[in-house]
Every structure is written in structure tokens, then in C-alpha cells.
Amino acid sequence: SLPHRQHLLASYRSHGANFLARETQPESLVLIDAERQSVLLATDPIGLSHIYYAQTADGLVFGSSADIVIHHPEVDDTISRQSVFDYVYYHHCPSPGTIYQSVKKLECGQCLHYHDGQITLSYYWQPAFQEPSALDLKQAGAELQQLLRDAVKSMAIHESDTGAFLSGGLDSSSVAGALAQAFPGQAQTFSIGFPVQAYNEIEYARLAANHFNTRQHEYFVTPEDTVKAVPLIAAYYDEPFGNSSALAAYYCAKLAKDNGIKRLLAGDGGDEIFAGNERYAKQMLFEHYHRLPRFMANALETGLNHLPTALAKQKLPFKAKRYIEQAKTPMPDRLQDYNYLHRHDITDIFQADFLAAITPSEPLRLLRDCYWRPENASTLNRMLYMDWKITLHDNDLVKVNRMCELAGVEVCYPLLDQRILDLSLKIPSASKLNGQKLRWFYKQAMADFLPEPIINKSKHGFGLPFGVWLKDHQPLKELAYDAIHSLKKRDYFQPAFLDQAIDMHQSIHAGFYGELIWVLMMLELWFAGKGR
Numbered sequence: 001s002l003p004h005r006q007h008l009l010a011s012y013r014s015h016g017a018n019f020l021a022r023e024t025q026p027e028s029l030v031l032i033d034a035e036r037q038s039v040l041l042a043t044d045p046i047g048l049s050h051i052y053y054a055q056t057a058d059g060l061v062f063g064s065s066a067d068i069v070i071h072h073p074e075v076d077d078t079i080s081r082q083s084v085f086d087y088v089y090y091h092h093c094p095s096p097g098t099i100y101q102s103v104k105k106l107e108c109g110q111c112l113h114y115h116d117g118q119i120t121l122s123y124y125w126q127p128a129f130q131e132p133s134a135l136d137l138k139q140a141g142a143e144l145q146q147l148l149r150d151a152v153k154s155m156a157i158h159e160s161d162t163g164a165f166l167s168g169g170l171d172s173s174s175v176a177g178a179l180a181q182a183f184p185g186q187a188q189t190f191s192i193g194f195p196v197q198a199y200n201e202i203e204y205a206r207l208a209a210n211h212f213n214t215r216q217h218e219y220f221v222t223p224e225d226t227v228k229a230v231p232l233i234a235a236y237y238d239e240p241f242g243n244s245s246a247l248a249a250y251y252c253a254k255l256a257k258d259n260g261i262k263r264l265l266a267g268d269g270g271d272e273i274f275a276g277n278e279r280y281a282k283q284m285l286f287e288h289y290h291r292l293p294r295f296m297a298n299a300l301e302t303g304l305n306h307l308p309t310a311l312a313k314q315k316l317p318f319k320a321k322r323y324i325e326q327a328k329t330p331m332p333d334r335l336q337d338y339n340y341l342h343r344h345d346i347t348d349i350f351q352a353d354f355l356a357a358i359t360p361s362e363p364l365r366l367l368r369d370c371y372w373r374p375e376n377a378s379t380l381n382r383m384l385y386m387d388w389k390i391t392l393h394d395n396d397l398v399k400v401n402r403m404c405e406l407a408g409v410e411v412c413y414p415l416l417d418q419r420i421l422d423l424s425l426k427i428p429s430a431s432k433l434n435g436q437k438l439r440w441f442y443k444q445a446m447a448d449f450l451p452e453p454i455i456n457k458s459k460h461g462f463g464l465p466f467g468v469w470l471k472d473h474q475p476l477k478e479l480a481y482d483a484i485h486s487l488k489k490r491d492y493f494q495p496a497f498l499d500q501a502i503d504m505h506q507s508i509h510a511g512f513y514g515e516l517i518w519v520l521m522m523l524e525l526w527f528a529g530k531g532r
Helices: 002-022 066-070 081-090 137-155 170-182 202-212 223-236 246-258 270-274 278-289 294-305 315-328 352-356 362-371 379-407 418-426 440-445 452-456 466-472 474-489 495-507 510-529
Strands: 029-033 038-042 052-055 060-063 110-115 118-123 162-165 188-193 215-220 263-265 410-412
Touching: 002 029, 002 038, 002 110, 038 060, 052 066, 060 066, 081 352, 081 362, 081 379, 081 510, 137 170, 137 263, 137 418, 137 440, 162 170, 162 246, 170 202, 170 263, 170 270, 170 452, 188 202, 188 246, 202 215, 202 452, 215 246, 223 246, 223 379, 223 466, 223 474, 223 510, 246 379, 270 379, 270 418, 270 440, 278 315, 278 379, 294 315, 362 379, 379 410, 466 474, 466 495, 466 510, 474 495, 474 510, 495 510
Parallel strands: 162 188, 162 263, 188 215, 263 410
Antiparallel strands: 029 038, 038 110, 052 060, 110 118
16 A cells, blocks of 8 residues: 555665564565665565566666566576476475576565675564463464454455365365355355365365355366366476476466456465474474483484394384484474485486586575574474475465466465464464374364364365376376476486386376376476477
8 A cells, every 4th residue: 555655665764774674564575766776675474475586797687586587688597407406306496596597586584685786685574483371372263263354354355356265174264264254155265176086175175165155166177187287387387396286276266267256365374374284293203202311212222223133124113213213313304304305316316417516405404594593483383484485485375376377366365464474473382283283273263163074184285186197197198208208308317217207107106106207297398388
């Protein structure tokens, strides 16, 4: 609004580039000061929007996408080999790097100040996590419900123009419910299903739609839809993007657009601010090991290491030894124990010249920097903050923002409203994750609002049965396998590794290797879509 912009300008004139740290509702902005010959770029605390930039001999080039920046004639578009490696590691290109060597992007809550040819970067916003011992959780839960209703109401345009994603999970159901309260009997919700039982959870979306009396719209994605849309999706992203749920997000946004919707409300963010991911609970189990007296831990390790071979291979001793190995891996490295590039020799995956040009430890360095950035934070809160960057800003928000843009609709995120984020900082770690009970506070807060089966359902999300379809659907197989064979012409991967990925998918673990096939396929289709 004009008054808010005037407030920001007045604050900038009074406090200079440091004015952002004083704002109670920080947001993304671009401020060009012609008088001082300086530029200020800033992202909001979660990074709902993205800012890319490149420094040239004559100044600073910036924009909302890497595509915009590299179109400038003075910006080099050479591909970053490090980012190719990081993409395989994360399935996206993590900030602050991009797929282009000369282009960078701001992280969440970060500010860039450009003056006299110099760039200064700072994190102007950092979370102040609290662990209050006397917080009234019932009152906090009521406050959360009211803040969600307020956020939805402020983001909704009109009952005929605004809709909500609805997967049937906690977050999307909460947002859909708040929209239904804003537009009783008129709120429109949009859901995606799959004709594969293990991946189809449309029943929960229908349960939420019936509970809140929304006008429910559904579409079932097929293998044919995948073949049709995947090249378009791959090319639309300004960087390689390997999250397969982008397909579901696109078709859901397209369904909304086809029904006259101009703005969609998405439920992204609840897991990352209120501890809803299973890996959080798993990592806290490992933390228990470090609470053992040192002599007990040493005795346990010694005993397991000296078991007879036959006994050591038994299920219980094997699991105990594996548990200790994982527990002794420091955080946040332990979170990536499952990563494909940690489970396999990278010299078997990448060509030697490629590896000589990159730093294999770079992805973990990014994790460590982010994990340790907050002051006085618990292990759980450090994981949450790290996921605001890695999972939200770099991944899920990129996914939904771009797919909604491709479909032609706007998107807003009520659960990532700054007031809800601020409230989450006040909730004690032990209430966010109560033992092994994920999202304990959130579920208590929504217990009188959401249907009980949705409160207690296991986490699912927009999983895609790509690996299953790929086994037998010939057009999809041709699209994916041809793309992977085309990767051989690039000097990144060992050809034998690409052949093995296809062989392993066809022989065993279609789901697991299907994800690898997807990530490799999307990389090549991105190159092809950009004419490279």
C-alpha cells in the first residue's frame, strides 16, 4: 500500500540500509537510491519471493528470476559445474548459488546493499526462538486459529476468484477450512489424485471438503499427462528443478485456472514452522544417545564391536550398531545420511574432470552454515530454520510459485504470514514435537477445527507414482530414458552410471530408482528446453 511504502522510505531516510532490522513486518523489496547511487535488495524472512543478481563491470543486474538476469548482455551464462553437483545432491540448485557461474540469489531474510561498485550482504532478520516454561498453549492455539483466519481473509480476493489447494493433509485442510469460513458454502478447493492406490489420498481431501462444505474440484493425473507436461515444466523453471511433485502442483493450479480462479491459497510451511516432518522426530531419537554417561556409551560400543560375526549380523545388534554410527555423526550432516551421493562413490557417478572442478563438500557446508546461524536455538529449532531455506525457500516455494505462474494463477501462503511465523517462535520445542508426536501443538490447536481422521493421518503429500508408471508405460519410458542417454553427451556423468540407473530401475526398487531417473531426466530436459 502507499502508506506502507511511505513508511519504509521514511525509515530508510532515517536509518539507512539498517532500517530493515527495525521492521516488525519485514518483506521483500527493491530500493534504488539515485541520490546516494546505491541499491538495496531484500527478501522476506522465509523467502516467499526470490531475487537474483549479478555484478558486472558497470553495475548490478537483478531480477525475479535467473532468466531475467542472464538476458542482460553483460552477464555471462556459463553453467556452474558446482551447481550441477549441488542439483544432484539436493534435487534443486540451493541458494546463494545458481545454475550460472556469474549469477547469485539471495537467501531468506537476507539483504544486499550495492554502493560504489561493492556488494555487502547481511542477514537482517534472524529468528529469536524462545522456550517459555509458562506459556498458555490453549490460548496460543486459539491465537493460531485466529491468525490463520485473518491471514486467509487478507489474502482472499473474492469467493469466485480465490481457491485453495487441498491435499487432505493438516496444512491444506486448515487453509481450506479458513477459506470456507470466509466464504461459507462458496469456497472452492482443488485436489489432485492418482490412479495408483498407494499414492492416492483423495479420500482425505474429500473428507475435508465435506467437513467444510467447499465446492470441491478434482483431477486425476495420468502417465499421459506426465509425458505431455514434463518437458514444458522442466523448461519453465529458470534453473534445473527435480521435485517430482511439481507435476501435481501444475495440474492442480491448471484445474483452478480452468475454473476461473485467479488466486490460490497454499498450505506450505506448516511442517517447517511447527515440526511436522518425520525426520525431526528421528533425529531427536539420535540425540538421546548423547545423553548417556560416557562410560555407558563406551561399554555399549565396545560390546557391539566385539560380537562374533554371526551374532553381529542379527537384526537387533545390527540395528544397534547402525544407530550408534548415525548418532555419532554430527548435526546437521546426519540429516543427509540417506543421500544418494553419500551412499555411493561419487567417482563412479561423475567424470574425473568434472569432480576436479567442484567442491564435493559444498552442499554440506551450506547446511552447516544455515544450521548454526540462529543463536540460542534447540536442535529442533535449528532443523526448522535450516528447512526454511533448504525445503521452503529453495524448493517448495520455487515449485509452487513457478507452477502457479505457468498455469496463470497467483499463489499466497497463509501459514507463512509473518504473524504466524512470530507465534511459532514462542512455542517451546517440546510442544512443537512432543516426544515422537509430530506437530503436537498444531494438532492440539486444530483439534476442534479439523476432522479427527485428518488430525491423525500419517504424512503423505503430493507423491507422484512416476517410478511405478515408468516400468510399463512406453511413451514415458522413451521420454525419460532418451533424456538420460542424452546426458552422455555432457561431460558431467560417467556413462556407465547413467546406464546403471536405467537398469536398476527396471530390475529392482522402481520407486527408489524412479526418483533418480526423474532427477536426471529433468536436468537434461532443462538443458534441452533452454537450447543448450
